[in-house]
Each structure stands twice: as structure tokens, then as C-alpha cells.
Amino acid sequence: MEIYYKAAPVLVHKNEKSPVAIASTPKSFGWVKLTWVLLALGILIRLFHFLDNRSLWLDEIYLASSLVKMDLWELTFSYLEYEQKAPVGFLWMSKIAVLLFGNSEMALRLFPLICGIASLFLFVPVARHFLNPLGGAVAVGIMAFAPPIVYHSVEIKQYSAELLATILCLYLYTHYHRKRLLSSLMMWGVYGAAIIWFSFTSIFILAGMAMGVTLYHLLRKEWGTVFRMVLPFSLWLISFVINYCLFTSKLTDAAWLVHYFKIRNSFMPFPPSSFSDVVWPFQYLGTRLLHYPLGLLWDVSSIENEVLQYVLRRPIFAVTCSVFGVLLIFKRDKKLLLVLGFPFLLLLIASALEVYPVWERLTVFLAPLLILIIAVGCERLAYFSRQFDRRLGFYLVLLLLAAPFYTSLKQVLMPQSFGEYKKSFFREALLEIDKHYQAGDQVYIYWNIQTPYLYYKDVLGLKFKGFEGSDFRNVSEGANDYLTKVAAEIKSLNKNKRLWVLYSKRLSMNIGEFENNSGWYVQEVLEAQKLHMKLQGLGQQVESFDTQYLNVSLYELREE
Structure with a gap:
């Protein structure tokens, strides 16, 4: 089977003959240019809010107090003020910014901003690996405009770094998962081990990736590959154990915090005792993630028409793209489906055990996984639509990106609305x-x-x-x-x-x-x-x- 678009195992096959799947055609080149335009707009939006330099909100102040008062040694080995928790690597980088540029809001937010912009740039090659140019534009567009992702890129909290960590894990996967040389696998292990020190949630991604890759090759009885993969995966495990014993184990959630998330229904009910308990995973790891962190739902608070409110509250097209994306990935790249799916499964288990809540900002790290799934589905729907009208593909992309773009544009024009209740x-x-x-x-x-x-x-x-x-x-x-x-x-x-x-x-x-x-x-x-x-x-x-x-x-x- 001839592949037209380099390293795109999911969609781009000769028998589809999709014009957007051929990188050398003018239409395809248009999608590539659009991708860079979307990326540039995403950077400009982040820089605008960074330079707008809004006041710290309460959660930021809780963490900033320690960053301003403590030195690197204290940040590493002492308890943070106000019962705060953050990865030691994130604390180091944020403190270095304070030492270099002072204790202003902009200095405190510099490292999250760098992580936010780096996430955009690094997501481009990740999207190109799995998607054709149209899908790549969709993926980068969502990442660029999603209001929660924009917000956390200029917030002195670790969630922007968590997002970058997930994208780094995906990037490393695209580069190393087919490698057979032990030296390459060693580097994969070293890079992944380092990421763990900058991101709490990277363990969901790396562990899910290890489980997905291992299960895939076990089912195919590729024993040599399974044994070789032990090298990088064991390095990740060793790094996690060391980090957990030195730091994370001291940060176990207090009873009041568990209560805080429990009354917000952020832990998966287990065992389920009602129909709502049964559908909880689909609501929280499905439609709610489309709202936060992806921002694909419209803000209908200012709309008076109840029918229009009802329609806009339902992310019908985004859900459709998600379903098509899962089905297509299952058909074309089962290994990728396992790699993308296991982190969600691990998160559900952690939630059921009341170890990690599925709540708003704590799910930002999942955004790249869900964006890839949605983008795969969107480009497949765009391919189907060209049978009726070649322009429909563009309209579908516009439909998917309209809500996050509108909200981000509104927050630039009305900065007082940026962050909503966190303002x-x-x-x-x-x-x-x-x-x-x-x-x-x-x-x-x-x-x-x-x-x-x-x-x-x-x-x-x-x-x-x-x-x-x-x-x-x-x-x-x-x-x-x-x-x-x-x-x-x-x-x-x-x-x-x-x-x-x-x-x-x-x-x-x-x-x-x-x-x-x-x-x-x-x-x-x-x-x-x-x-x-x-x-x-x-x-x-x-x-x-x-x-x-x-x-x-x-x-x-x-x-x-």
C-alpha cells in the first residue's frame, strides 16, 4: 500500500484519493499554511494575555507565595505554603524565572507561557505524524484557541507544563516506538524518565503508553520487541519510584481536598449503583472534556433563545468526530488506539480509588489525546463530504473551531472575561x-x-x-x-x-x-x-x- 503523506498511518492512503491528503497539491498546501496561521494566532493570543498582566487569582497566590519566599532547596525539600503541590521540576524553573526577572506576575508566569508556546510548536509534528494536512490544521486550531488551554498558558500553576509533558510523550512515541536499536530505546527511556520530574500526570501518559505498546506486541507474539521495550519502560518506572519516594508520597491529598472533589462528583462512582453512575465515564471523559479543556462548547449565557441554547449546549459535531475518530483509529492503527486509550483507563481507575479527580484544570493534560481523536474523525468526515461539495471540508473545520475561536477572540476584546470566575x-x-x-x-x-x-x-x-x-x-x-x-x-x-x-x-x-x-x-x-x-x-x-x-x-x- 502506497502512503502519500509521510508517517501518517491513520488516514492517508492511496485508495482514498482525498485532495487534502496529498501534500504537494495546492489545496493541501493551503491547509499547511492555515496550520501555521492558526499557530501564530494562538501564540499572539497567549502573548496578549501575558502582557495584559492581570492580577493573580487566589490559587496562583497560594503557589506564588512559596516561589517568592523560598529558595530552591526549600522548594525541593520543604512543604509549600497553603498546602500547595507542584512537580519539583516546575518549581525549579519557575523559581529561576523569579531569580532572573523579579517577583512580578509576568516573571512568575514566564515558564508556563514558555510551556504553552512550546506545546503549540511541538504539537505540529505530532499532528503531522498521525493526520493529513486538514486534520493537522484542526488539531493545531483546537490547541491554539481552546480557552482553558490558553488560560493555563499564562497561569502560575503547573497545568501548562503538564500539557507540554503529554505532547512531549507523544512526540517521543512518534520518534521511538518503531526503533529497535538499544541505544535509541535507552534515549526514549531517559527522556521519559526526565519528563516525570516536571509533570505529575505524565505517569498516566507514560504508563498508558507502556501498557498499550506492550499489549499490542504481546497479542502479535512479537516477543523480541516486548523484551526490548522493557528497557525504556523500566527507566520510566525507576524514575517514577524515585520521584514518588522523595517527593510525591509526601503530597498525598488531605481529607478536606478529597471532600472538595467528592461533592463535585469528580470521582468515578464505584461500584456503580445507578444508571447515572454507569454513564459517568462517558459524561466526564467524553462530553465534559469537550468543554474543559477543549472549549468546543458555546457559551450560551448571553443567548435568550432557548432552542438555540439547547442546540449549542450539545456538542453534536464534536462527539460525532470523536466517535468516527475512535472507529477509524481502531481500523487503521490499533497500537495507537491502545496508546491513546490506556491513559483514560488509568485515570478512571485512579478516580474510582479517589486518588485523582476528574475535574476541570486537572484534565488539561488529556487535551492532546482527545484532540488527535477528534481531528482524525473530522478529516474522515471532511473526506466523505467532498463527494457532495469540495468546500464542505472547510465548513466542517470552521464548524469545529468556531466556538473556541469566538470565545478566545471575545476574551481578547474583553480581557475582563478571561479566566471567567478566576478573574x-x-x-x-x-x-x-x-x-x-x-x-x-x-x-x-x-x-x-x-x-x-x-x-x-x-x-x-x-x-x-x-x-x-x-x-x-x-x-x-x-x-x-x-x-x-x-x-x-x-x-x-x-x-x-x-x-x-x-x-x-x-x-x-x-x-x-x-x-x-x-x-x-x-x-x-x-x-x-x-x-x-x-x-x-x-x-x-x-x-x-x-x-x-x-x-x-x-x-x-x-x-x-
Whole structure:
């Protein structure tokens, strides 16, 4: 069988005669050019949000506190502040950026940005290995525009590095899985062993890859290949065991964190006791991944038409592409199907054991696997569609990329929507106080926003010193008693005419707490805005900085 497109075992065969499968034709060259245009746009979007330099949000501050305060030795062998966890390689690289460029938000986000851009570049040869030019454009387009992937490329957390690690594993697979020389297999083992130190989730990919390759050759009774593959796979195992014994074993999830993910239904129910439990894997490892991290679902919050909302909420075309992709890979490259499928299986097992939750940002590392499957299905559908109209292939690509492109474009035009609920204004709020602060002013820092204050106080060199308010939730009998205690504490401050109050309108607990322990606090104090009403009674509000996340108000206190 003659193959037209180099190293593309999945789709590109002579008998299909697809115009997009022939790299030398003008139409195929158009898809190649489009791939580079999409990649360039993806880089520009990431650079825009990096240079926009938004305030750190709470999870970023939790990790940034350790990166700013600790040295390399402490980051390696000490517990991080606020019960944070990150791969040691990621911590080293992020700390080096801080040492070189200071402790600004941009310095902290530099390594994630590098990982995000490197992921785009490295995904191009990976996509080309498995896909024809049309499929490659689809794959790179999703990677370039998926809003969650863009966001994590400019977030001081490890998820961008986890994404790059998966792509590196796939790239190494394309380069080494057919090698027979022990020297080549040794290099495969060394590279994979190194990746483990930069990514927690790489073990799902590498272990799944090892299991898939081994099972494939076992079923074919290729014993020599099986024995040779022991070399790289054993190096991965040794590296994981060393890393686990030295570092990861100390980072086992606390009970409060397990509870946090359990109430969000992020662990696979096992054994299943209902129909919803049975379909859980298909919902969470299927349609929900299409939303996060791939961003293939439309944001319908601003659409009033209920019928249109219903249609756009259903990722019909993306699911269809996924199904076709799985079927075609099964037909053409069963080894690849095992390599792509085993990481999902291992994740389900870890989820059932409550070791690793299937939740939002924790699934970013799976994106390249799912993108490849979808792209394979899309290019097959495009091949079928050319029987009716040659332009349909382009329209199908447009249909698949429209939602992530639209959302990413909107977030460039409206940066305040970038990150959605993770968009905080801690820095802006504190600088607002600092700008208008006058000698003698009192600044009351509500308990649920003290972590951002303590971080930015030193980083920004704020000229005011805030009073850190007490958390009365556990010593109050209800909302009214709680608010009375807060008001009494504020009134006990020095009798100054001007009082600043800074509080978060969303944060209802401190890290390490079990969620929902104080239901009355969320329902009556935050959601019912009783806190704000209580503060209004202290005096006349003369200035305010209000966002959906927090509130800063300046009051002129009443004489008593």
C-alpha cells in the first residue's frame, strides 16, 4: 500500500484519493499554511494575555507565595505554603524565572507561557505524524484557541507544563516506538524518565503508553520487541519510584481536598449503583472534556433563545468526530488506539480509588489525546463530504473551531472575561486603596481576603498597613450574631473618620477547610449581601471599587 503523506498511518492512503491528503497539491498546501496561521494566532493570543498582566487569582497566590519566599532547596525539600503541590521540576524553573526577572506576575508566569508556546510548536509534528494536512490544521486550531488551554498558558500553576509533558510523550512515541536499536530505546527511556520530574500526570501518559505498546506486541507474539521495550519502560518506572519516594508520597491529598472533589462528583462512582453512575465515564471523559479543556462548547449565557441554547449546549459535531475518530483509529492503527486509550483507563481507575479527580484544570493534560481523536474523525468526515461539495471540508473545520475561536477572540476584546470566575482584581483593589490612602485612614482587611493582602503587601510595597479582621464563623450562632461581632471589631479600631473595608464576595472558606461547614454564612452573609448592608450602616460610603469578585469601600464613619 502506497502512503502519500509521510508517517501518517491513520488516514492517508492511496485508495482514498482525498485532495487534502496529498501534500504537494495546492489545496493541501493551503491547509499547511492555515496550520501555521492558526499557530501564530494562538501564540499572539497567549502573548496578549501575558502582557495584559492581570492580577493573580487566589490559587496562583497560594503557589506564588512559596516561589517568592523560598529558595530552591526549600522548594525541593520543604512543604509549600497553603498546602500547595507542584512537580519539583516546575518549581525549579519557575523559581529561576523569579531569580532572573523579579517577583512580578509576568516573571512568575514566564515558564508556563514558555510551556504553552512550546506545546503549540511541538504539537505540529505530532499532528503531522498521525493526520493529513486538514486534520493537522484542526488539531493545531483546537490547541491554539481552546480557552482553558490558553488560560493555563499564562497561569502560575503547573497545568501548562503538564500539557507540554503529554505532547512531549507523544512526540517521543512518534520518534521511538518503531526503533529497535538499544541505544535509541535507552534515549526514549531517559527522556521519559526526565519528563516525570516536571509533570505529575505524565505517569498516566507514560504508563498508558507502556501498557498499550506492550499489549499490542504481546497479542502479535512479537516477543523480541516486548523484551526490548522493557528497557525504556523500566527507566520510566525507576524514575517514577524515585520521584514518588522523595517527593510525591509526601503530597498525598488531605481529607478536606478529597471532600472538595467528592461533592463535585469528580470521582468515578464505584461500584456503580445507578444508571447515572454507569454513564459517568462517558459524561466526564467524553462530553465534559469537550468543554474543559477543549472549549468546543458555546457559551450560551448571553443567548435568550432557548432552542438555540439547547442546540449549542450539545456538542453534536464534536462527539460525532470523536466517535468516527475512535472507529477509524481502531481500523487503521490499533497500537495507537491502545496508546491513546490506556491513559483514560488509568485515570478512571485512579478516580474510582479517589486518588485523582476528574475535574476541570486537572484534565488539561488529556487535551492532546482527545484532540488527535477528534481531528482524525473530522478529516474522515471532511473526506466523505467532498463527494457532495469540495468546500464542505472547510465548513466542517470552521464548524469545529468556531466556538473556541469566538470565545478566545471575545476574551481578547474583553480581557475582563478571561479566566471567567478566576478573574480576580486583588492587585487593582489594593492599589486603589494605596492610591487614595490618607494619613490616619484605617484599612480593615476582611478575613477572606487576607491571603492576597499578605502577598501583595510585600510584592507591591503598599504604604498602608491593614488591620487583619478576625474570622468569627466558628464562634457565632448564626448570621446575625456573626455580623454583630464583625461590626463590633470594626468599631473597636482607632476612632478615625475614614475607614476602608476590603472583602471578597465569593470566598467562603480558608484553604484546608471542609466546604459547606457554614452553610448559613454562604446563604445569609454572602449571597444575601447582609455583610454589605451591615457595613453600609457604619457610615456614609464615599468611594467604591466593586467587581463581581470583591468590593473595596471607603466610609466616613458616623459620630457616636
